[in-house]
Every structure is written in C-alpha cells, then in structure tokens.
Amino acid sequence: MMLRSDRVGEEIKKVVAELIQNEIEDPRLPNFTTVTAVEVTRDLSYATIFVSALGDGEQIATTLNVMESAKKFIRYRIGQEIRLRNVPEIRFKYDNSIAEGNRISKIIDEVIAKDKLKRESNR
Template sequence: MVSVRTTRVAEQMKKEIAAIIEHQVKDPRIGFITITNVELSNDLRHAKIFFSSLGNEEQQKKSLEGLENAKGFIRKEIAQRIQLRYAPEILFRIDNSIEHGVKISQILSKIKSTEEAEKEQQNES
C-alpha cells in the first residue's frame, strides 16, 4: 500500500526533476522530454523516474544516456530541494505508454472506418 506521504513526495520529485532537467541540465543528448511518473519505494530510498521523449527509439536512448550521465547531479539537486533524510537512488526508465496509446487509437480508427465501409456496402445492395 502506498502511503499519502510517498505519493506527495513522488509528485514533488516529479515537479523538481522536470525543472532541474529543463533549466540546469545542459546535456545535448537530452532532447525534449517529459517526466511522466515517479515511483518511490515505501522507505523513500529508491525512485524510478519514467519519461517520454519525442523522436525515434535512437533519440530516446540518447536521452536516457544523457539522463544517466546527469543522475548524480539530479540526485544532489533533489536532496537540496526536498528535505528528506536520504536522497533516493534514481533509476530512469523510458515510458512508451503514450506511443502505445496512439497505436491503439490508430487501430480503433481503422476498425471503425472498415465497419462503416461494410455498412455502406450493405445499404447499397
């Protein structure tokens, strides 16, 4: 069960990490990314940070490399901005849920147009 405190800290981390990446991390490998979710362990010592990135798979991997390279700096900044006993270990993960949702939407649109075409053919005969 996730506590209210864990949820609040995760949301605060999400905002702070997004601001740190946008304003302070100057790695050219990091493209336009969005922090989509932060999952914290109950003891607040480990954080999985999910991000989505514009571009193809290669550009996403470059963004991941850039974030991995800046992990120590981001962790230090989080420790300064959020008053926690321990600065959580950070693990970055690519979030493909947006792309997955777009793909599902395209499939559903294709099915709908196929069904409409079949109905029109039935009405004509």
C-alpha cells in the first residue's frame, strides 16, 4: 500500500523535473540536472529532493546553490501544481548514485579487460 507521502513525493518529483527543464533559466545549471528521488515526511511538512548532475565537485556545488536560490520559486510552483493545505518545506541533496554507478561500471570493465588479456596470454 502506497502512503500519501509517497504519492505526494512522486508528484513533487514530476513538478520539479519539469521546472528544471522548462522554467529555471539559470545558465549555471547543467543541462543534465535530474531529480532522482523525493522523500516526504509522513506529516508532509518536509520534502528532501535528491538531484544529480554530471560534472566535478565544483559543478555539483553550483547546481545545489542554483537550486537553493530558486527554492522559493520551486516551492511556490509546487503549491500551484499540487493541491495541498500546506506545501512542504523543501531541501536539496546531491544524489551520487549515478556517479557511483558509473565508477563501479568502469571498474568492472577494467577487470573484464584484464581477465580477457590474461586468458589470451595463457593460450
């Protein structure tokens, strides 16, 4: 059974993703900024929005700063799009799962290449 907070989180995720693509026109925001997840507290008072962006540590920090500076606008638009008595306070956190997945994939590729090279040299 899906909780109301989970449903609200999914709706917030859709709204914020749409805002990033179409309405937040800050040139510092990377093109590949993605909302990966939204966690909403059971009482719907807080929403943690996890964002992911390609780039180094400086670009990630810039992305979070841009999102923080647009926080009031984002919260206002969430309130317009989703009918709630109280719009949750929003917080942004960086989600490194995509970068971590890429790192692990690269390690696996290296191990496979070394194994293949080792097998060919043993023939």
